[in-house]
Amino acid sequence: MSDAERWTPAEDLGGPAEPLLKVERLTKHFPVKSAGLFQRKRVARAVDGVSFTIAKGETLGVVGESGCGKSTTARLLMHLIEPDAGEVIFDGELVGETLGLRELRRRMQMVFQDSYASLNPRLTIVDSLTFAPVVHGVPAAQALALASELLEQVGLDPKVVLGRYPHELSGGQRQRVNIARALALKPRLVILDEAVSALDKSVEAQVLNLLVELKQRFDLTYMFISHDLNVVHYIADRAMVMYLGKIAELGPVEAIYAAPRHPYTRALLAARLSTDPQARTYAVALEGDPPNPIDPPSGCRFRTRCPLAAEVCAAQEPATVEVGPGHSVACHLYDPASGNREAQANV
């Protein structure tokens, strides 16, 4: 057993039935600079009452357009931004009460999109990799052994890479280093915020396979944020579709991809590129940009772009309804109680 292995991951507390992460009504409203001195204070509702769980060992894919609150959710979970309201429960422990931030950050780590900006340009790879373990009290020599071990795990040669600076590596190599850095604290949950989006396709595939491998080897749980639906289909067990700070649809990947319920999910999936020439699409699935989160539309936030919007959609916010095993959707079309005329037919 090497020194590095004695630095063990946090133990499993709640057992397999307890979700690794439970998020309750997580909310973040960013204050917006008001136009004038006497104007009322306005806020951008970046994340608005988001609740979900991540089971142990699964991969939760999070998809949505830019600005839908995917990355803000990730940063709220890491407590890089303080949430306004809501609870985060990590393996049965309430973050901020029974589980301190420092300890949370050992158990939950994050990989960012921009592989270059995520590495300090003035530090060699070894310094970047050993930073976190040293902060957590691992002796320098042991941290060094751990760093070279981790580099091997992510498919890089420590002899070549350890002494280099970030600008001397390729994008794929840098992202592998970032993954290694996230694993240096032996976390149980890794949040991958568009971690493969900036890589070119062949490298992206390699890194995705690496992520799948590492997940098995280290018994990890992933929250995989991406705008690429195909990638989420490939890697995720469940998918969460976000729109303007809210969850539109949440359920098993196979169920969602086979039969998307929410009109937004349908539009997203229809806009996907296909390699099949027969499946060519001409109609634009969804036009324009999402509305401004400073003044989101009343009722359902998607109604301004929804082809199926009815009066009730403007009047009241849709409740989240169960449409299948573990599959929920926030749309009046599936809620018989909503008064939407078509709802009865859908259920």
Next chain:
Amino acid sequence: MESSVATTMTPQSLKAIRSPGYGSLFVRRLRADRVTLACLAILVVIALAAIFADHLALADPLKTSMVRRLKPIGTPGFWLGSDELGRDMLSRLVYGGRMSLLMGTWPVANAVIVGGALGIVAGYAGGWLNMAIMRTVDVFYAFPSVLLAVAISGALGSGLKNAIVALTVVFIPPLVRIAETAATQVRGLDYVEAARASGAGAATIIRVHLLPNVLGPIVVYASGLFSVSIILASGLSFLGLGVEPPQAEWGLMLNTLRQAIYVQPWVAILPGAMIFATSICFNMASDGLRAAMESRS
């Protein structure tokens, strides 16, 4: 998880594979830059002469002589002439350099430490602390720098120490701004987020991640301030607020020799020429250093 490399990797073997890094790149670039090297050489000569003035077998810079007043350049015994009280110009220029360089470096060094620290804290903390620091700095910005220096040293009274304090206060605001801007930029980058996500404290993050990336712009800006500081200090002495006679200082010498400008113009402009040469060299050298420190590839 067993691997042979992991166990053989030691700090010694790591040293062998470490990249050459910024230091050597910086030196390599600087070597190719003749102008910068020449300016640095001139500055070193002036500095060495000032430091070792006592060992240079110069005439006494304070010894006056009524008969040898205002001798031209090249007079035997007075190779750079003599001033209005018959003191040896060469000696006074060298000893004056001592004062002038002191006035050039001390205020800047103080301001870098104080202003840099304030700016980095403001930039990293953000929020109300940033507001408090930056708005206070803005108050000082409202005054023209020369006026501020004159006002402060006027209020504190003349003397070397007070002049240094006055100049330090003048240089702090721009340095706070530079440091704050750089720190704010770096703070938003993912590697600082990643460091925060690793559970490191603010002090550690500032030391390891912020400081090395913020120091560049601060040092470059500060190197350009040396010449400004020398000139402002000369100005204060010229106004009678800095160094007091009979002490030699370039600005003060320029002031006292001003009346002799029609009698011995070449001698009278010597202190000014020294100020000019030193500031030009500082400016050129700082430009060269800036270029040598720039981007990585």
